[in-house]
Amino acid sequence: MQDTELYQQILGIGTPWEVSNVDLNMELGEIVVSVRHAQGTKFCCPQCDQKLSCYDHSPSRRWRHLDSCQFKTMLEASIPRVDCPEHGVKLVQVPWSSPNSRFTLMFEAFAIRLLKATQTIEGARTILRTGWEATWTILERAVERGQARKQSSPLPHIGIDEKSFKKGQNYITLIYDLDNSTVEAISEGHNKEAANECFSQLLPGQIETVEAIAMDMSSAFVNAAKSNIPLAETKIVHDRFYVMKLVNEAVDKVRKQENKRLRSEGDDTLTGTRYLFLKNYDNLKESSQQRLDALFSFKLETGKAWTYKEMLRDLWHHDTAKEAKEFFRWWYRKVIHTRLEPMKKVARTIKTRIDNVVSYCTFSGISNGVAEGINSKIQSIKRRVGGYRNRQNYKTAIFFYCGGLDLDP
Ligand SMILES: [Zn+2]
Structure with missing residues (x-):
């Protein structure tokens, strides 16, 4: 088999395109595969799909393709232009690449898989031997493509x-x-x-x-x-996630205030205990549980606040909104009669929104x-x-990794 024929099959290129030459440059470690089309081929206007004769060709261009063994492999061609009566002189669409891309579709598909696997631009570009900008452009284009393909599916x-x-x-x-x-x-x-x-x-x-x-x-x-x-x-x-976050913040405020007061009296019992009070008790290591237990013998305000926080977890163990609401009323009365101001404040906030807290009973989804x-x-x-450089890129990266988009070229 001729090398031109071999590459034609590897690249998946068919009529009217054919591989005309394969050139190996040992010094650059590069293979250049030249592609041309048959004489007299008609091409479609990219805007209206009308079949037209070739008007002229763009200067020859290169697209990076998947490596052949260790060699960087470039596809080279002059893109035909058509003169559409309606849209003027236009570059035609080539089957191996997206418009304006410097990579073949197969290369982009591989890059997308690498970006997913390595989770970073840096990781992917090291393997691909591409520049940061070029690699980022592949990710960005994948997100654009995915969003354009998105269907209006229900969001219950x-x-x-x-x-x-x-x-x-x-x-x-x-x-x-x-x-x-x-x-x-x-x-x-x-x-x-x-x-x-x-x-x-x-x-x-x-x-x-x-x-x-x-x-x-x-x-x-x-x-x-x-x-x-x-x-x-x-x-x-x-x-629960949001409600407990607020309650945790209130416990921490109580702890900070109390720690400040104690330290002014030369007592550093509460110093360095922040995480003990923020974590779910069951998620603490045994040694941390013992440390927390010991703190309770001091009859601290923080200990009281923490106890109310832990009690509130039961709010999410009810079958009906009515029962959950009754439980909350009981909890609220207890908290409101304390002197724990941050806890009282959060209790009032929850009270004003309680119908939309206990609605978890209705929406199991x-x-x-x-x-x-x-x-x-x-x-x-x-x-x-740090690798995404700015906020716009951060958003694009979130869509790439969490958007559930169809990213393939
Ligand atoms: Zn046209």
């Missing part, structure tokens, strides 16, 4: 959430599909406008299919849901685990975010 259970790009600043707002664990929309900021922008990114018809929406208790998200989703008030669920799962996935993208 969604979540809306915020994430910070850098610690405590530069927020983004996201909408999750809780049934498929995917990110459906992302916008800048975390106010009502950001949430509105997120809802507007959903495809036509999807808003109407929402049956339940999980979110924290911030008024920004509640108000945005109300102005975007029909009958939102009956669909909002402030799930709203599961905590999912939001937490997507959260940790996004968190790990953020950890590699």
